[in-house]
Amino acid sequence: MTTTGRNGSAVHETVQRIAHTVASALHNGGGNPFDLSASLITHADDPVALAAARVLGADVLAPWAFLGMPVSQGDLALAGGAARAFPPDTSSVPSTWTHWGLTAALHRAGPGGAPAAVAAAEPEVAWAVDGSWQQITHRFAQLASLAGPTATALLPAAAARADDLSRGFVRAMRRQDWVQAAAVGRWLAAAGCAPASLGLAAGLALVAQVGAGDARAALHVRAAQALARGER
Amino acid sequence: MLPTKTRAGVTAPTDELVEEVEALLSPTEADGTFHDTAECLGALLGGGEGLLSPPTPRPKPKK
Known part of the structure; x- marks a missing residue:
């Protein structure tokens, strides 16, 4: 993975930290409340945190998707902010699919649990x-x-x-x-x-x-x- | 759950940040040289056959 530049290093580090937090939640089960955004000492709209959430995509909400753990408003805001701040590069298959996955997970995890069909059609x-x-x-x-x-x-x-x-x-x-x-x-x-x-x-x-x-x-x-x- | 820190100091997604996200989303394949097992077996057998073959006939040295 590329880690050049100050922002790049910061994004890479934040990706690692968020991934570690999510992996621990998946490993330890649904016994404890999960609130990823509260575990990040940063501003809710910190571009680096949003970038890291965009890189991890739907995995930001994995404790909800895999274990049914409640999703905090902060985590929904983090995932939504990431999807808005970093729209897909339509020429890139990974960018398009991961953005679609993040958006679909948001639709399902959000208030009312709208079906994935509400989101845009799946990429090819x-x-x-x-x-x-x-x-x-x-x-x-x-x-x-x-x-x-x-x-x-x-x-x-x-x-x-x-x-x-x-x-x-x-x-x-x-x-x-x-x-x-x-x-x-x-x-x-x-x-x-x-x-x-x-x-x-x-x-x-x-x-x-x-x-x-x-x-x-x-x-x-x-x-x-x-x-x-x-x-x- | 222990809190973690992120680096602040950036106020909006910059072009550099967007490029970094796209690079992390599309990491390149690691470089490497890989061998097909069947091809390796063929090369091994061919090389072994060559080593085990009798030496090239040469004229006997005159006494």
């Missing part, structure tokens, strides 16, 4: 059909925040490429690319399509141990484990 997913196994592994890893309990067009697309994603998972493990391994493992868990011979649970446990230095890897592992348990 044709790239998942034609790409090589390396390309779709890389792409699905970028979109891991969308691998959650809510069905999207990405889930059947991931299931259709289960063998390729499994191959990508193994490659990421051998390369010690823990974030990519955890992200792809999260997709395999969400789609429920991992071959038994892959040893996904053991692989994720290994990533949790050796890859915990990157909070995004830890977040993906906790999300994958929650999906494997069938929570929500």
